[in-house]
Amino acid sequence: MIQNIILIDVRTPEEFQNGHFPNSINIPLHELENRLNEIDRSKIIVTLCRSGARSEQAKSILIKHGYNSSNGGAWSVFNENK
Template structure:
């Protein structure tokens, strides 16, 4: 499974790179603050909503600490998606939140 640190993702966002961020936390957690532009697909709904994702794109999976996004990354990788798990999750994120 590919991983990147929150700082590496933050630098890419700051440099204007277009990333496909998927936040797998619950909607209540996301409403408290998320990375601008991230799409919320709660982990428990990922299996049912993965058809919304494009296998030709790479996705960065985000959660609170990196555990749920790691599960999501493994699942999507097994389904043929290109995914990166953001290590440390939102607890390690120092960039802007919405």
């Protein structure tokens, strides 16, 4: 199942560099629609951000473009549980 999932962190590159979920890729929210060609449509896309707000927006964009997407929520929640 994990092979069928892509984690997309939609925070800024600076936020991403300060810590991110292992194996996630960084596509900032403001770049997402211009970078859809980088995302494999056959995978389940899980979006992440700091608070959950941008990842929800990203999920909506991906679904609008025909991707199977789920909001993974807030990086801060994962980061607190280290």
